[in-house]
Amino acid sequence: MFKTIIIGAGPSGLSAGIFLARDKIPVLIIEKFAVGGNMLLTEKIENYPGFPNGITGYELAKNMEEQFLKFGGKIKEGDVNGIELKDNKKIVKIKNGEILECDVLIIATGSSRKKLGVKGEEEFTGKGVSYCAICDGPFYKEKEVAVVGGGDSALEEAIHLTKFAKTVYLIHRRDNFRAKKYLQDEVMKNEKIKILFSKTIKEIKGKETVEKIVVEDLKQNKIEELNIRGIFISVGFKPNTDFLSIDIKKDEEGFIIVNEKMETNIPGIFACGDVIKKQLYQVITACSEGIIAGYFAEKYLDSIF
Amino acid sequence: MFKTIIIGAGPSGLSAGIFLARDKIPVLIIEKFAVGGNMLLTEKIENYPGFPNGITGYELAKNMEEQFLKFGGKIKEGDVNGIELKDNKKIVKIKNGEILECDVLIIATGSSRKKLGVKGEEEFTGKGVSYCAICDGPFYKEKEVAVVGGGDSALEEAIHLTKFAKTVYLIHRRDNFRAKKYLQDEVMKNEKIKILFSKTIKEIKGKETVEKIVVEDLKQNKIEELNIRGIFISVGFKPNTDFLSIDIKKDEEGFIIVNEKMETNIPGIFACGDVIKKQLYQVITACSEGIIAGYFAEKYLDSIF
Numbered sequence: 001m002f003k004t005i006i007i008g009a010g011p012s013g014l015s016a017g018i019f020l021a022r023d024k025i026p027v028l029i030i031e032k033f034a035v036g037g038n039m040l041l042t043e044k045i046e047n048y049p050g051f052p053n054g055i056t057g058y059e060l061a062k063n064m065e066e067q068f069l070k071f072g073g074k075i076k077e078g079d080v081n082g083i084e085l086k087d088n089k090k091i092v093k094i095k096n097g098e099i100l101e102c103d104v105l106i107i108a109t110g111s112s113r114k115k116l117g118v119k120g121e122e123e124f125t126g127k128g129v130s131y132c133a134i135c136d137g138p139f140y141k142e143k144e145v146a147v148v149g150g151g152d153s154a155l156e157e158a159i160h161l162t163k164f165a166k167t168v169y170l171i172h173r174r175d176n177f178r179a180k181k182y183l184q185d186e187v188m189k190n191e192k193i194k195i196l197f198s199k200t201i202k203e204i205k206g207k208e209t210v211e212k213i214v215v216e217d218l219k220q221n222k223i224e225e226l227n228i229r230g231i232f233i234s235v236g237f238k239p240n241t242d243f244l245s246i247d248i249k250k251d252e253e254g255f256i257i258v259n260e261k262m263e264t265n266i267p268g269i270f271a272c273g274d275v276i277k278k279q280l281y282q283v284i285t286a287c288s289e290g291i292i293a294g295y296f297a298e299k300y301l302d303s304i305f
Numbered sequence: 306m307f308k309t310i311i312i313g314a315g316p317s318g319l320s321a322g323i324f325l326a327r328d329k330i331p332v333l334i335i336e337k338f339a340v341g342g343n344m345l346l347t348e349k350i351e352n353y354p355g356f357p358n359g360i361t362g363y364e365l366a367k368n369m370e371e372q373f374l375k376f377g378g379k380i381k382e383g384d385v386n387g388i389e390l391k392d393n394k395k396i397v398k399i400k401n402g403e404i405l406e407c408d409v410l411i412i413a414t415g416s417s418r419k420k421l422g423v424k425g426e427e428e429f430t431g432k433g434v435s436y437c438a439i440c441d442g443p444f445y446k447e448k449e450v451a452v453v454g455g456g457d458s459a460l461e462e463a464i465h466l467t468k469f470a471k472t473v474y475l476i477h478r479r480d481n482f483r484a485k486k487y488l489q490d491e492v493m494k495n496e497k498i499k500i501l502f503s504k505t506i507k508e509i510k511g512k513e514t515v516e517k518i519v520v521e522d523l524k525q526n527k528i529e530e531l532n533i534r535g536i537f538i539s540v541g542f543k544p545n546t547d548f549l550s551i552d553i554k555k556d557e558e559g560f561i562i563v564n565e566k567m568e569t570n571i572p573g574i575f576a577c578g579d580v581i582k583k584q585l586y587q588v589i590t591a592c593s594e595g596i597i598a599g600y601f602a603e604k605y606l607d608s609i610f
Contacts, residue, residue: 011354014354015354015589018352018354019352022351022352023485023487024487025487046327047323047324047327047596048355049316049319049320049323049368049369049372049592049595049596050353050355050356050360050365050368050369050372050592051355051368051372052368052369052371052372052375053375055355060355063354063355063356063357064354064355064357066357067354067355067356067357070357070358180328180603180604180607181607181610182328182329182330260583260584261584278565279565279566279597279600279601280596280597280600282593282596284320284589284592284593284596285593285596285597287354287355287589287593288587288589288590288592288593288594289593290354291352291354291585291587291589291590292584292585292590295584295585296584298485299485302485302486
């Protein structure tokens with residue numbers, strides 16, 4: 001019987017696992033898709049301290065996985081669709097019917113890109129609608145594309161896409177960006193980027209793949225169509241907490257609320273990484289939170305055994 | 306004129322620097338001793354996520370320094386002995402008389418090992434009294450040594466010293482350890498380690514170098530002498546804040562109090578790493594705090610320019 005289960009093998013889950021496994025605590029990570037989580041969406045990570053030349057998200061994920069496995073940790077594929085509490089035990093239910101039990105549970109399920117919620121978005125996802133410029137940018141060489149959003153990620157993606165695309169429309173519903181100044185400076189002076197302020201997307205149209213978007217000008221109350229082949233949606237993240245069938249405290253957007261020890265409101269359940277409410281969502285912060293969660297999960301185990 | 310000054314080139318200072326320099330903010334780190342800070346005291350760091358085989362503190366420090374310098378950051382040797390506020394500017398005074406000015410200041414000066422405060426301790430420091438088992442362990446091959454303390458570090462150091470020493474007395478003033486259980490198990494079953502509970506050091510004696518320690522048994526109210534050649538003191542850390550001539554909020558032990566954005570109570574002054582009050586003192590947590598400090602330092606600069 002495993003004492004500790006971690007849901008999610010992104011940077012925070014793997015880090016929590018590394019901490020616990022190194023301290024000889026039996027630990028199992030359950031991952032739905034691929035080990036690495038949102039790290040895999042990043043081409044090159046330049047501000048993870050310790051890698052002077054940067055490191056690809058894929059490589060960093062591989063390194064952390066190897067580090068975890070070396071200390072004796074185990075990883076299992078599975079889609080968790082329910083959690084239950086039974087006395088002091090935590091029951092983890094997997095979609096295939098399997099039921100696992102543990103003393104400490106660490107939730108590290110991360111977050112996913114928010115959808116726009118407009119007509120055509122679902123239909124054309126993967127056919128011109130993308131949530132990852134790093135992943136899909138190279139498909140749009142010499143094409144016209146749009147990026148929707150006004151934060152750091154949206155501006156970074158617009159800049160990244162100019163490596164491939166002919167024109168990048170950067171569409172934002174407000175009349176200024178909330179992104180960092182130096183990014184704003186960069187998009188302003190990049191001739192391939194056309195900034196469209198105070199505009200929203202009404203619909204995404206096409207036959208087999210995306211051909212145009214319907215855009216509303218919020219100031220002039222005017223509708224127009226833009227011919228594009230790709231639209232990259234970068235309007236924020238939502239935490240992956242749909243599987244949470246128990247009453248864990250969350251903020252209004254659904255991010256799990258933890259204290260400085262990464263404890264949730266339920267004793268023996270910790271959370272870390274992009275799924276929690278916090279100040280900064282980065283690989284390095286996720287790793288730090290994972291290590292902290294591991295440390296206090298171990299303290300918790302020490303206290304109950 | 307540099308916009309941002311960071312005091313201290315340990316993991317948190319370097320990380321803050323990496324974040325800012327990458328975003329094209331001019332940044333200067335001032336370091337008193339050696340780039341790397343307390344990382345240099347660690348032989349091998351095994352739980353910094355991303356290095357499957359572990360990495361020496363020295364190597365990790367070199368990597369972070371290189372990463373910082375590549376982005377255009379600057380490092381300068383200097384012993385800061387005063388901070389002043391002038392309007393919105395922060396004035397940094399260096400012992401050699403130099404005076405620097407900046408808009409944002411990040412304090413990342415770390416912490417130092419606490420002293421026992423007993424007779425002989427000062428006199429024999431470097432001559433048998435050590436605060437770093439990793440650094441000085443190899444000098445005590447086949448000798449008798451003592452470790453003072455009851456936390457994780459003390460127990461880890463006792464275990465480490467058994468690689469060299471003949472006998473390791475582990476002396477603790479309480480009758481149980483606060484260290485993690487698996488470490489307690491390891492010291493219990495290690496035949497080279499003799500655990501002395503409820504005992505304190507009264508004096509360290511010797512001629513040229515340490516020869517014996519005077520130990521008081523707190524339960525039996527008895528004094529005895531132990532022949533040893535080395536004593537490793539591991540009774541906690543104190544923050545390096547003596548240079549702070551301004552009124553920054555600290556806790557009762559002197560650790561700087563920051564919020565989740567690494568802001569101190571003074572606008573434009575941030576702190577991160579071992580110098581702050583927090584839950585867990587590790588390289589990875591220091592790096593994460595450094596990145597957060599860098600991020601919000603940049604936001605602060607954006608807001609004032």
